[in-house]
Amino acid sequence: MALASPPIASVRQTHGEATTTLQATGITKRFPGVLANDRVDFDLRQSEIHGLLGENGAGKTTLMNILYGLYQPDEGTIFLGGQPTQITSPHDAIAQGIGMVHQHFMLVPPLTVTENIILGQESLQPATRVLGRLSALDRRGAAARIRELSHQYGLDVDPDAYIKDLPVGAQQRVEIVKALYRRAEILILDEPTAVLTPQEADELFVIMQSLVRQGKSIIFITHKLREMFAVTDRISVMRGGKMVGTTTPKQATSEMLAEMMVGRKVILQIDKAPAHPGAVILRVDNLQAQDDRHAMTVHDASFEVREGEILGIAGVQGNGQRELVEALTGLRHVVAGKVELLSQDITHATPRAITELGVGHVPEDRHKHGLVLTFPVRDNLVLCTYYESPFARGLVINAAAIENEAQKLVKEFDIRTPSTDTLAGSLSGGNQQKVIVARELDRPVKLLIANQPTRGLDVGSIEFIHRRIVEARDRRTAVLLVSAELDEIMTLSDRIAVMYKGRILDTLAASDATREQLGLLMAGVKGGAHV
Amino acid sequence: MSNTTVSVPQASRLRLKIGPRQLLTAVFAAVGAGAVFLLFNAIIGGQCDSQCVIGTLNQSVRYAAPIALAAYCGLMCERAAVINIGIEGMMLMGSMVGYGVNVYAFTWMKQNGMDAATAGDISRALALGLAVVSSGLLALLHAVVSIRFKADQIISGTVINILAVGLTGYFYRQYLAQNIPPGPGTFPPFDIPLLGQIPLLGAIMFQGQKPIVYFMLVATLLIHYVLFYTPWGLRTRAVGENPRAADTLGVNVYRVRYINVLIGGLLAGFGGAWFTLEAVDVFNPQMTNGLGFIGLAAMIFGNWTPFGALAGALIFGLGNTINTTVSIFRPDIPSQIPQMLPYILTILVLTGFVGRAIPPAADGQPYEKQ
Numbered sequence: 001m002a003l004a005s006p007p008i009a010s011v012r013q014t015h016g017e018a019t020t021t022l023q024a025t026g027i028t029k030r031f032p033g034v035l036a037n038d039r040v041d042f043d044l045r046q047s048e049i050h051g052l053l054g055e056n057g058a059g060k061t062t063l064m065n066i067l068y069g070l071y072q073p074d075e076g077t078i079f080l081g082g083q084p085t086q087i088t089s090p091h092d093a094i095a096q097g098i099g100m101v102h103q104h105f106m107l108v109p110p111l112t113v114t115e116n117i118i119l120g121q122e123s124l125q126p127a128t129r130v131l132g133r134l135s136a137l138d139r140r141g142a143a144a145r146i147r148e149l150s151h152q153y154g155l156d157v158d159p160d161a162y163i164k165d166l167p168v169g170a171q172q173r174v175e176i177v178k179a180l181y182r183r184a185e186i187l188i189l190d191e192p193t194a195v196l197t198p199q200e201a202d203e204l205f206v207i208m209q210s211l212v213r214q215g216k217s218i219i220f221i222t223h224k225l226r227e228m229f230a231v232t233d234r235i236s237v238m239r240g241g242k243m244v245g246t247t248t249p250k251q252a253t254s255e256m257l258a259e260m261m262v263g264r265k266v267i268l269q270i271d272k273a274p275a276h277p278g279a280v281i282l283r284v285d286n287l288q289a290q291d292d293r294h295a296m297t298v299h300d301a302s303f304e305v306r307e308g309e310i311l312g313i314a315g316v317q318g319n320g321q322r323e324l325v326e327a328l329t330g331l332r333h334v335v336a337g338k339v340e341l342l343s344q345d346i347t348h349a350t351p352r353a354i355t356e357l358g359v360g361h362v363p364e365d366r367h368k369h370g371l372v373l374t375f376p377v378r379d380n381l382v383l384c385t386y387y388e389s390p391f392a393r394g395l396v397i398n399a400a401a402i403e404n405e406a407q408k409l410v411k412e413f414d415i416r417t418p419s420t421d422t423l424a425g426s427l428s429g430g431n432q433q434k435v436i437v438a439r440e441l442d443r444p445v446k447l448l449i450a451n452q453p454t455r456g457l458d459v460g461s462i463e464f465i466h467r468r469i470v471e472a473r474d475r476r477t478a479v480l481l482v483s484a485e486l487d488e489i490m491t492l493s494d495r496i497a498v499m500y501k502g503r504i505l506d507t508l509a510a511s512d513a514t515r516e517q518l519g520l521l522m523a524g525v526k527g528g529a530h531v
Numbered sequence: 532m533s534n535t536t537v538s539v540p541q542a543s544r545l546r547l548k549i550g551p552r553q554l555l556t557a558v559f560a561a562v563g564a565g566a567v568f569l570l571f572n573a574i575i576g577g578q579c580d581s582q583c584v585i586g587t588l589n590q591s592v593r594y595a596a597p598i599a600l601a602a603y604c605g606l607m608c609e610r611a612a613v614i615n616i617g618i619e620g621m622m623l624m625g626s627m628v629g630y631g632v633n634v635y636a637f638t639w640m641k642q643n644g645m646d647a648a649t650a651g652d653i654s655r656a657l658a659l660g661l662a663v664v665s666s667g668l669l670a671l672l673h674a675v676v677s678i679r680f681k682a683d684q685i686i687s688g689t690v691i692n693i694l695a696v697g698l699t700g701y702f703y704r705q706y707l708a709q710n711i712p713p714g715p716g717t718f719p720p721f722d723i724p725l726l727g728q729i730p731l732l733g734a735i736m737f738q739g740q741k742p743i744v745y746f747m748l749v750a751t752l753l754i755h756y757v758l759f760y761t762p763w764g765l766r767t768r769a770v771g772e773n774p775r776a777a778d779t780l781g782v783n784v785y786r787v788r789y790i791n792v793l794i795g796g797l798l799a800g801f802g803g804a805w806f807t808l809e810a811v812d813v814f815n816p817q818m819t820n821g822l823g824f825i826g827l828a829a830m831i832f833g834n835w836t837p838f839g840a841l842a843g844a845l846i847f848g849l850g851n852t853i854n855t856t857v858s859i860f861r862p863d864i865p866s867q868i869p870q871m872l873p874y875i876l877t878i879l880v881l882t883g884f885v886g887r888a889i890p891p892a893a894d895g896q897p898y899e900k901q
């Protein structure tokens with residue numbers, strides 16, 4: 001980056017008396033059955049980076065959507081520059097100088113960067129302006145303005161590129177430019193680092209600092225403690241819809257923030273005995289698979305998993321992990337290569353055959369592939385075994401046996417549900433995931449494949465599921481863990497393979513892998529060279 | 532590597548870029564058309580000379596008009612993510628209204644002492660206008676049901692098709708089946724001054740065609756301009772791909788969809804009017820004969836672009852024309868066989884091209900504001 005940037009963790013000069021630019025008081029927002037924001041107070045000072053920390057479901061996005069005009073608060077007032085104001089729509093928010101980069105990008109993939117940025121505020125060829133909405137777009141003028149902005153703030157974007165060809169990091173820069181193009185003075189970044197490698201996150205922090213140096217104010221949301229200390233001036237913590245408190249990185253410690261976030265003491269590390277790997281359970285040789293658009297997203301992936309060990313596959317989302325897991329579990333056609341389970345060829349086996357050979361699968365998308373949301377918890381707990389004795393007698397389901405099993409698993413896996421008759425769709429995310437883990441681990445599995453097993457869960461459920469995975473390993477199960485959360489990979493794995501653009505770039509012993517090393521591999525840099 | 536290959540079709544979607552892919556397509560099309568003609572000529576015993584070839588192509592453009600207009604209707608709707616399978620019904624309504632208004636307005640004006648030529652011109656223009664309006668009203672119904680009430684768009688489209696069959700059937704039996712007063716006939720053909728002089732192309736496209744055919748050709752250019760060069764088109768495409776993104780930038784998703792569906796309905800109205808104001812001077816129940824659906828096939832073939840859809844429509848038009856010519860020259864061949872041609876083409880085209888055609892990502896999904 002060409003900017004003369006201070007080191008990431010350096011503290012900027014805070015001016016004596018900072019003015020408050022945005023303030024929200026007593027914000028309450030209810031959704032059916034959920035109090036998403038409960039009398040929340042929040043304020044943002046001029047030229048500061050204000051970190052907002054909280055678990056999934058704490059209400060951070062809801063609060064931001066209110067500030068951006070997407071939701072109307074049920075109660076509470078918003079002040080901008082000291083004046084009470086109403087923000088009735090995103091359009092209104094934009095007009096009042098607020099820009100937001102959403103957790104899920106609001107980009108149109110088949111359009112160009114320029115088109116995405118000017119959408120809704122198109123610049124027109126002067127000669128045709130009389131035609132209104134039907135006048136000709138001035139793409140060149142807009143592109144020039146975008147280049148100017150990207151230069152001014154150190155945001156590297158190519159105005160003529162198509163969004164769908166850009167890596168996530170670049171898409172995020174487009175989102176930021178989009179807000180700046182609309183002359184945003186206040187920027188809301190909702191979990192911007194969730195999709196980035198650690199290095200990309202650091203680059204984003206440099207950009208954020210350049211922005212505040214030039215007078216912008218930023219609300220920065222994350223649930224990663226490390227990032228709070230890296231860039232923020234102040235930190236606010238939300239929990240269960242309430243604002244727990246505000247502190248500064250100087251006063252706070254990780255333990256303190258974690259406790260504010262969760263509401264009790266948290267053990268940040270999980271106890272894990274050294275692994276004693278045994279025989280090879282899963283062997284993958286030069287596997288190739290395509291995504292739904294027939295682009296080859298898994299190239300020559302080769303690795304093995306042994307009994308009693310956890311192999312973690314690290315990588316930024318979208319580097320072929322989904323296709324890899326689907327290919328291994330029989331859900332996706334294998335184009336080339338070989339998959340062996342216990343020396344049996346399962347390359348083209350059906351999902352049921354693979355399940356019956358002793359593979360448990362915790363899929364990435366628990367709503368789509370993990371559960372039948374409209375079935376009761378009870379039925380979801382026997383989805384892999386319902387056709388076998390004792391759950392079926394011939395063609396007839398044995399309801400009593402299923403109920404017994406369900407009762408047992410609900411107790412054993414601490415699934416918080418009113419009854420086994422409750423629909424899976426109405427459980428919280430953590431309990432839904434426990435249903436899946438219970439179902440997959442209750443069988444005598446030789447191999448557990450867990451893809452993003454704790455995404456979007458609360459700390460309690462994460463701890464629980466992590467413990468179950470380690471226990472499975474200690475019972476000699478081979479575990480293949482796929483996760484985009486580096487912390488999760490580093491906590492659980494015995495060996496770590498890094499996946500980049502469909503290839504296993506390198507495999508390291510977890511004991512001597514560092515965050516920096518893994519981050520570089522995740523960005524495709526191996527041995528100092530970009531692959 | 533994969534980046535460049537992916538971005539090529541995208542670029543061609545935006546501009547009429549002439550790259551290797553386009554050239555290859557053009558070469559294939561030319562070779563294919565040549566082969567079809569050789570086959571065709573063999574069937575009819577070598578009786579198609581160059582004059583006949585030009586005539587056949589001229590005829591194909593004529594037949595392509597309703598298919599292309601149906602395709603444009605579909606693509607205006609689907610670019611804004613509203614699926615419209617009610618095009619068939621909208622066209623049927625347009626053709627019935629066009630015919631009825633043409634005949635009865637003419638009769639009324641003549642009874643009131645107007646000379647036949649003027650009355651004919653006025654009634655045809657009025658008939659075209661009302662045909663377009665009637666189709667537009669059905670489109671408005673589709674828009675309200677699928678945008679405002681978020682009903683299933685396939686069901687809404689089906690209802691419109693059934694409704695149109697019922698309504699036109701009723702009016703047909705009541706007023707258009709027998710004892711119809713003499714009407715002014717269809718629009719007269721005319722040549723376009725300068726364009727008609729272009730060698731070959733002029734004779735095929737710009738000579739001896741009727742107004743709706745010319746309108747279709749102009750509409751191709753207009754839609755291309757609107758979709759890819761104007762704020763409205765940008766918003767339409769954004770709404771079709773990611774309505775939430777458009778919404779967060781202050782674009783009124785519902786408004787964009789309403790207007791596009793309405794414009795689509797008007798285009799389908801022109802397509803419907805073609806049957807009774809250009810092709811033949813009668814109305815039959817169900818005379819649109821599935822061309823609305825073939826229009827959707829042309830739209831898919833053309834990857835939701837106007838020029839692509841026109842190419843698709845021309846292929847279907849050619850199939851239709853060849854079938855007519857064959858039945859004239861070779862009455863011994865059962866007419867069912869050449870009549871199958873357009874449908875076989877539809878199947879071939881859809882199986883061959885659908886895999887590569889990418890619909891707008893939000894196609895068919897009602898938009899829920901949070």
Ligand SMILES: Nc1ncnc2c1ncn2[C@@H]1O[C@H](COP(=O)(O)OP(=O)(O)O)[C@@H](O)[C@H]1O
Binds near residue numbers: 032901
């Ligand atoms: N549109 C909505 N409808 C119903 N419930 C919602 C909606 N948006 C958020 N919620 C609920 O509000 C709570 C807070 O969610 P959110 O603000 O997204 O949390 P965070 O961003 O901190 O993870 C959650 O329980 C969530 O399920």
Ligand SMILES: [Mg+2]
Binds near residue numbers: 057060103190191
């Ligand atoms: Mg959130």
